[in-house]
Amino acid sequence: MRIATLGPAGTFSELAACEFGRQLDTYTLQFHPALAQVLKAIPQQADIAVVPIENIVEGVVSPVIDSFVKRPLEIIGELSIPVRFSLVANHPEPQKIYAQFVAQGQCSECLGQYAVPIMNTASNSEALQLLQQSREPAAAVVPEHSLKQHSFAHVIHDITDYAHNETRFVAVRETQAVTTEPDPDTAYKTSLLIIDDTDHPGLLVEHLQVFAAYRVNLTSLVSRPTGHRFGHYHFYIECEGHREDSAIRAALTLIELRNKVVVLGSYPRGG
Template identity: 30%
Template structure:
């Protein structure tokens, strides 16, 4: 199986993708990954969806709401950040914005006067550090070598740092079996108590909500799309009943069933 994920080689996304695919290619953005799957140019995409420190990856949420794809698996992996550089004195720390945020306390305490530069991925920052002695990167310690040294390990603000990735497939491969289901709900309206009405059908059927998040729809100011994860499969009658009730509430909008799936924990 072939998969596409955030590149270049050595990103945490790459490590997650290797758990489900023998051949991995790379893209510069999550949107490019989801588009490639939606258009049938690749079998699977692996995108980060949520980090335990910094929360959701908004580009991933927006891409899933925009393109007709399915979510067929969840991969959870611990994140071990290391500071990588050619030498101990450097002027810039370059990494993905999420990695910089996850290591904020360490950087502020140890390198308060060093500039921070957000780049497309952790691996891209490591590449810059390998090419330029004035730059340090943040990434997995295995990315050291070829002139790069590990100056410090486990520099993330919390030792429990972990990232949740989802495996994206073409829409026709959507599955109903699994312990978890992801939905995207667009009400196309707004009034007091709307969110409560949308969530009540799940509570009434004893379905646990594991995540609820809103994102701007892009249609107009104050108009939102809701991303909902529930701890139940689409194969369950209670889940179908709850979704049917939600569809009745948002009759001027829509509900997208991204699919049901199970979670795989991958350690590195």
């Protein structure tokens, strides 16, 4: 199986892709420089893409959800990766700090203690590379797991603002015509889109009442602008259960009377 994910090597995306790959018989990993390119790799260049969809601190990854509206793919799995960063330096008093912009936001408390410029990079790997090339006193924010491959003169471990920071990833593929029958011993989650093609007052409340009436537990609800005009939104929803469960089928049947529904997939619920 060919797995595409966000590169370069050394990222949390690589960890997630490898973790998912270990569930397969064999796999090869390929890196792409942007999320849009990762998703476009399916199906010509890759069979599966592993992409981040939500972080505990930063919230949802909007480009991924927006891409599902334009081109629905089938979500076949999810997993969470702990996000731990360290501050590494070549001198006890660095004059600059290299940090990927998302990493900077997740380590703001530690970085705020340094009255030096923060040099934003495109990736955590680039931050590490620039530090290694620097001849001046410098530091970098790097993933904790990268310390296994490198040694540094000065290290401050676990500098994330939130002790239990995690990023949730999903594995997606080209939508299959045949739906796998649910395993009665497996806890499932279902992801779907409600497309706002017939906007009217109370649209969201109506849909929430339908889910509540059938006792379908929603675990995520995200509104995304349609891009046409203010006040119009598509809704990305995750709920407990499989799309073939009677309660979910009944709820979606009613919702489809008013709006277009795209089921992105039912998959084993991650830990």
